[in-house]
Amino acid sequence: MASDTKQLSLPGFEQDLAAWQSRYAKEIGEDKPVFNRSGIAVKPLYTPADWSGEAYDTDLGFPGQAPYTRGIYATMHRGRTWSQRQLIGLGTPADYNDRVLKLLDAGASAISLLPCNSGFRGVDGDEAPLALLGTCGTVVNTTDHMDRALKDVPLADISTAMNDPCPFTLLAFVLGVAKRRGVPWEQITGTSNQSDYISHFVANHMFYRLSLPGSRRVLVDHVAFCRQHVPNWNPISVVGQHMQQAGATPAETMGLTLSTAIQYAEDCAARGLDMDDVLRRFTFFFDISISVFEEIAKFRAGRRIWARIARDRLGAKDPRSWRFKFHGQTSGVDLTAQQPLNNIARVTTQAITGILSGLQSMHTDSYDEAISCPTEEAARIAVATQNILREEAHLCDVIDPLGGSYYVETMTDQMAAEIEAVIEKIDRAGGMYAAVECGLVQTLIGHSAREFQERIETGKEQVVGVNCYQDENAVFAEPEPYRPDRDAMAAHIADLKTYKAARGQDTVQRQLDRLARTANSTDENIFAAVVDTAEAGLTHGEIIACLRRELGFGQPLVVA
Amino acid sequence: MTDRPDPPVRVLVTKIGLDGHDRGSRIVAAYLRDAGMEVIYTAPWQEIEAVVTLATQEDVDVIGLSTLATDHLIVPDLMVALSANGLDHVRVVVGGIIPEGEKKDLYTAGVKGIFGPGSSRDEIVASVQELAAEARQSKLAELRL
Numbered sequence: 164m165a166s167d168t169k170q171l172s173l174p175g176f177e178q179d180l181a182a183w184q185s186r187y188a189k190e191i192g193e194d195k196p197v198f199n200r201s202g203i204a205v206k207p208l209y210t211p212a213d214w215s216g217e218a219y220d221t222d223l224g225f226p227g228q229a230p231y232t233r234g235i236y237a238t239m240h241r242g243r244t245w246s247q248r249q250l251i252g253l254g255t256p257a258d259y260n261d262r263v264l265k266l267l268d269a270g271a272s273a274i275s276l277l278p279c280n281s282g283f284r285g286v287d288g289d290e291a292p293l294a295l296l297g298t299c300g301t302v303v304n305t306t307d308h309m310d311r312a313l314k315d316v317p318l319a320d321i322s323t324a325m326n327d328p329c330p331f332t333l334l335a336f337v338l339g340v341a342k343r344r345g346v347p348w349e350q351i352t353g354t355s356n357q358s359d360y361i362s363h364f365v366a367n368h369m370f371y372r373l374s375l376p377g378s379r380r381v382l383v384d385h386v387a388f389c390r391q392h393v394p395n396w397n398p399i400s401v402v403g404q405h406m407q408q409a410g411a412t413p414a415e416t417m418g419l420t421l422s423t424a425i426q427y428a429e430d431c432a433a434r435g436l437d438m439d440d441v442l443r444r445f446t447f448f449f450d451i452s453i454s455v456f457e458e459i460a461k462f463r464a465g466r467r468i469w470a471r472i473a474r475d476r477l478g479a480k481d482p483r484s485w486r487f488k489f490h491g492q493t494s495g496v497d498l499t500a501q502q503p504l505n506n507i508a509r510v511t512t513q514a515i516t517g518i519l520s521g522l523q524s525m526h527t528d529s530y531d532e533a534i535s536c537p538t539e540e541a542a543r544i545a546v547a548t549q550n551i552l553r554e555e556a557h558l559c560d561v562i563d564p565l566g567g568s569y570y571v572e573t574m575t576d577q578m579a580a581e582i583e584a585v586i587e588k589i590d591r592a593g594g595m596y597a598a599v600e601c602g603l604v605q606t607l608i609g610h611s612a613r614e615f616q617e618r619i620e621t622g623k624e625q626v627v628g629v630n631c632y633q634d635e636n637a638v639f640a641e642p643e644p645y646r647p648d649r650d651a652m653a654a655h656i657a658d659l660k661t662y663k664a665a666r667g668q669d670t671v672q673r674q675l676d677r678l679a680r681t682a683n684s685t686d687e688n689i690f691a692a693v694v695d696t697a698e699a700g701l702t703h704g705e706i707i708a709c710l711r712r713e714l715g716f717g718q719p720l721v722v723a
Numbered sequence: 724m725t726d727r728p729d730p731p732v733r734v735l736v737t738k739i740g741l742d743g744h745d746r747g748s749r750i751v752a753a754y755l756r757d758a759g760m761e762v763i764y765t766a767p768w769q770e771i772e773a774v775v776t777l778a779t780q781e782d783v784d785v786i787g788l789s790t791l792a793t794d795h796l797i798v799p800d801l802m803v804a805l806s807a808n809g810l811d812h813v814r815v816v817v818g819g820i821i822p823e824g825e826k827k828d829l830y831t832a833g834v835k836g837i838f839g840p841g842s843s844r845d846e847i848v849a850s851v852q853e854l855a856a857e858a859r860q861s862k863l864a865e866l867r868l
Contacts, residue, residue, distance in 0.1 A: 279741075280740075280741030280742050280792060281741050283741070283743065284741050284743075284768060291741060292740070292796075292797050292800070294793075294796040294797055295740055295741050295793055295794065295796060295797060298792065298793035298796070299741075299742070299792040299793060367743040367744060408744075408746070409744075409745075409746050410746050496746075499840065499841075500820060500839060500840045500841075501840065501841060533820065533840070534820060534822055535793070535820075535822065609749055612746050612749065612750060613749075613750055613753055616750050620843065620844055628841075629840065629841045630841070633841075641822060641823050643824075644822040644824075644825075646793075
């Protein structure tokens, strides 16, 4: 490596390094090469020959100073720790409310609502098999449902993330609830944290929602509307998590996520939105895998590259617009169904990694998430894990505590180079939107998923209880999976049907016609129409069905 | 006729229900394809009727269903629909997350194999080969009736 030959003004350094190298070679025997998940070779030792700190000012700077490698705020966790934002989604709105209030009481500080998979599929609860409803996510189809889900949750004081892809019906319901409760929209804080339709297309195949061009337009409408009417809401969360969970390596994930962010920023600019105004509200959402130092390097590199992209490429002038704000979720893919209690150790390791990376908001997985939607006890342990790390472990005393580590800084630079190579590849393909249209991104992710699986099959990647230490499997009892109360769900769906039938059908049709006209116009804001339509009492499924008819159905872009 | 080699196994790899995560099903599809089988791969979120139609039109021997988020709970409905459409010979296997206590319901409904986390490539490929041979025997038997 070129840096090995760098001349250092440390007396005796070269000789001592050479002496260590020969001793190491003699004692280690066969030195098997080690690679991280992004394919970067990892050396046994890093020294000032690898990273000397010469570029400290340009590459690192201080916390709160561009390029923000060491953190986006001057005080970081010493001033304010991360939001404890647990992703919750189960059963009926009443079940959700019960779980949320309990976890807020246990130490969670922010909310995240996961809708039932039927909602992701784009339909109401009465259009999906009852057996599947509420098993993974909450059945929230109307403003009334949202009101029930958020009962006794002070909307003006608590940040509420909605896992809400285009066309953002959940936020529309929240805005309706705020109106009913007399809470001005200016006081609503939170994030549309599944707004990244591109990640859905490439990782979760969300084509059942809307076509790619349709989603593209609705997203910009959503941003424009929120900037005007819900100023403290983050309308965009660029989701690297989906891609990493689907198989992209950590470096690929960061590159693809930043390319996606560039695409969204450029789409907003093309609409005439002010870059500084929009980028200040950009947020990111990532997976934290168990590959500790690689993840820390991923996040530090991501912060640095995004600051430069926002400034130099997107032309944002205010340094606050260059901040890379991110939510981290401990990686579910690393969890095992085998020996499930071991997942508590995995989640703890991932959470420490996220904290050391300087995240702004975190979800810790429950140990039973490889089996089912979390049970209450498991969810409480996940919250307690964050409490312990925050209160007991002294992780927040020092900002960017790994900054200046020869290893972490070298790896940050190497990950940065990999990430920039991915961004270049996507640029050459014509940007992220075009790269997704032609299947390039899906191919990339598919290949990496396959390679990782082969590493597990061949034992190159060791997973306790899966390809090593399986003997213990027998002594671990499988936790009872969470299943919602079937009768309560049936009653919830019966109520929904009654509600739908009791509305004035002329009004319903008029609203849908209006929504359709807006969708067919070129200059009206579709999300504004979604908000009106939801307020008029229409449901999630009705709104999506109408927009699908007008904007088109997505096409599957599966590349195996 | 005896000289002609058996045509390759035909497998439909798909997902029914409400979940869209397909990392596992894509990898398994690639494993089966690499083992020389003809794989018909669909995007996730298929309706049961669509799976029955595809299985009929593509004359598959085996259907592999991936389920991670409780979609296995409607697999018995698929089994009934297959049977109602004269596809009793088609062997159905399920891969993904099936809690221990819910496996019995799937076997009772006629599912022939369940591949949980940690199942190896060789195990999956061998089992699908074997079930496909069974499916062909059973189809012949059905035709002779």
